Amino acid sequence: xxxxxxxxxxxxxxxxxxxxxxxxxxxxxxxxxxxQTGFISLVTLAEVVWVLGECYGATKARIVxxxxxxxxxxxxxxxxxxxxxxxxxxxxxxxxxxxxALILQVCMAEGCxxxxxxxxxxxKVEGFEILR
Numbered sequence: 545x546x547x548x549x550x551x552x553x554x555x556x557x558x559x560x561x562x563x564x565x566x567x568x569x570x571x572x573x574x575x576x577x578x579x580q581t582g583f584i585s586l587v588t589l590a591e592v593v594w595v596l597g598e599c600y601g602a603t604k605a606r607i608v609x610x611x612x613x614x615x616x617x618x619x620x621x622x623x624x625x626x627x628x629x630x631x632x633x634x635x636x637x638x639x640x641x642x643x644x645a646l647i648l649q650v651c652m653a654e655g656c657x658x659x660x661x662x663x664x665x666x667x668k669v670e671g672f673e674i675l676r
Contacts, residue, residue: 545621546575548582550591557592557610558600576619584614585623586646593642608636627653640669648672 555561555568576582584592589611596602596610611632614620622628627649634645644666651659652671660675661667667674 545581545583548572548584548588548620550588550595553584553588553592554595557596560600572619578618581619581621583621583623586628586650589614589622589628590643590646597642604636607642608632611642624650624653634669638669639665640672641665644669644672 551564552568552571555564556572559565559569572582593607593611596607597604602610611628615622615625615628615632628646630652631642631645631649634640634648635642638645640648644661644663648659648666648669648671658671658673659666661672662675663672664674666672
């Protein structure tokens with residue numbers, strides 16, 4: 545397995561820098577395989593989603609499509625993939641941002657019964673509770 549950093553994934557997805565995008569594309573398409581997967585950590589995935597939304601204006605639908613694609617690509621291993629699947633469902637159907645949905649699902653996978661927050665948008669998602 546080979547770890548993939550946020551910037552490599554973003555360059556591959558958005559193709560906005562001729563040199564780096566070419567290098568990222570060649571690496572991902574020629575070096576990764578089912579036997580030698582690229583590893584995407586939760587931190588990297590959260591950064592990718594943030595960068596795509598904030599810097600490139602990607603819509604929620606596009607972000608969901610990208611994360612879903614990463615989850616089913618056999619040449620990629622996503623950390624806590626089952627929690628990411630659940631987080632994508634929460635993100636798609638609620639006002640929570642992806643980071644909050646991911647935090648919730650990882651905490652639940654680790655046995656938490658709730659996540660306390662000051663975030664009023666997250667509080668509308670079952671599993672979050674406003675800390676008062």
